[in-house]
Amino acid sequence: MTEKECCVRKKVREQSEHQDMITRLNRIEGQVRGIRKMVEEDRYCVDILTQVMAIQAALNSFNKQLLVSHIHTCVVDDMKAGKEEAVDELCATIQKLMK
Template sequence: MSEEKNCCCHKKKERSEKEYKDLINRLNRIEGQIRGIKGMVEKDAYCPDIITQVAAANAALNSFNKVLLANHIKTCVTDDIKSGKEGTVDELVTMLQKLMK
């Protein structure tokens, strides 16, 4: 975690070691689920079985998003509001709108 991470945006977030490990572990499990789905397709698995696994992967991604969003609100958003950065609320609203499409 000490190495500087490349980011696709202009902002960065310092995460605690616990938060970082939790997020990475969740992503590793999701990655494994996706590889499993790919393997099912390659082995001509029955469509409903694949769909069930896709639903599980979607649920895992949604859970990941909930954890990440909660951490974001508890840290970044709260800190920015306390320091008077009102644009953060607009950014949060825009992000939530994207999530709810």
């Protein structure tokens, strides 16, 4: 096992959660491709900015859902196992998300 492999944390997700995340990411990826096409077609700036705002909203929604799942599973499990540093990690993550 390499040094990188030993330090990678993993999370097994329910199939429905996994599929929902992939669906959301595929939709966001499609929106990004759409913006690229708009730029290539020299579309009006405000139209492009509107689509960028839609992507930001979709990413924020994705982050909220993932954060809720993380708190309910990973953080709770770590706390039950006596790993109180999970709270510090959560606080640091929330601070990064709110920048």
